């Protein structure tokens with residue numbers, strides 16, 4: 001009935017706490033119904049190979065939290081009257097499996113990539129890119145010295161005018177810092193905030209690489225479920241907490257935060273000093289409706305750090321992104337960035353500045369929105385026709401399909417077929433923590449990187465291979 005995975009070793013939470021947290025999480029999810037009796041402490045202790053006293057302590061904690069009741073002669077029972085939704089118990093604190101995906105992805109050139117998070121480079125406007133680069137090289141003296149560690153002033157101004165305004169953010173260049181990608185920006189934020197904060201909250205399945213960056217600087221990782229309204233927001237956060245969210249397209253499910261959860265986040269950041277890290281990595285790509293404004297647009301206390309990137313609007317390998325924060329935080333982050341790498345490449349910044357100034361980037365994004373919409377529609381049609389068992393909603397934006405399967409054996413079978421036929425496909429294990437395998441019955445199919453004919457022929461081969469199993 002219960003699925004409990006214990007972690008041991010340095011940094012793992014106490015065993016009784018892990019047990020209590022995982023049971024309360026399963027009760028909240030509805031996996032253990034009200035009135036159910038928990039296993040006898042002796043039996044659970046035996047199956048988990050822990051001392052009985054550890055399980056007794058965990059049960060006592062559940063009773064104290066009014067999630068269960070302990071009755072002499074009846075054991076420990078899930079409360080019937082307990083409204084688990086009214087007061088969500090803390091979700092299990094689990095360290096991510098650092099062994100899984102936080103490694104460079106070396107693509108074998110013979111493999112076809114259906115990995116998500118990659119932009120289609122076939123449509124890059126190469127003539128305009130070349131011309132812009134030539135314009136930068138006309139003034140080599142500008143490249144001689146290190147630039148400002150917060151980024152080239154002209155690019156920061158253009159980011160405010162051409163990008164942030166589209167997201168409803170009225171920032172000036174003192175609030176903007178250019179970084180070599182969102183990942184790097186998040187590392188800087190984690191390094192600095194580790195002085196005063198100790199927990200990072202995030203949704204799973206989700207993009208775990210940012211949470212991992214926080215873990216590297218000693219943060220406890222606390223994962224929360226995600227449903228069709230985005231990440232379920234814990235209600236009791238405070239000054240020690242960092243909340244990592246992707247409000248517009250939670251990755252990889254591509255669900256958006258609803259109004260109530262957005263309001264709750266804004267309330268917590270303004271009234272209780274919660275630091276919010278808003279990852280707005282691909283909201284430029286929307287197909288059916290305009291995106292909501294960024295949360296940062298409503299931040300009047302400066303507790304939201306906004307992260308944006310050129311990885312999807314140009315290409316991943318560019319390594320250029322930006323963050324928006326309070327000017328005092330930008331100064332601190334910039335000083336850290338200076339000591340780490342003497343700022344971000346001036347050449348790239350000037351080049352992208354040219355592309356923003358002359359409108360190339362805006363035109364490219366507009367065009368790609370159409371290209372991706374067409375890909376999305378065609379893939380959705382094919383999936384509905386050829387894989388009627390697969391559950392999915394055509395994404396309203398972003399660059400990937402999130403497909404729920406019935407059984408984990410299907411996920412494993414598809415992974416095996418893809419490996420054999422040399423299609424690179426993301427493993428669902430990339431998006432869940434160790435111990436959350438129950439959440440992993442899904443596929444993520446990116447449609448950014450491969451061309452539409454390639455994707456359709458891959459799906460057709462996958463269908464054939466599945467039929468012959």
Ligand SMILES: Cc1ncc(COP(=O)(O)O)c(C=O)c1O
Nearest residue numbers: 117181182183207251281309311
């Ligand atoms: C959700 C999400 N956030 C952040 C990033 C990282 O972006 P960057 O390339 O700017 O580091 C990615 C990468 O693909 C992503 O999918």
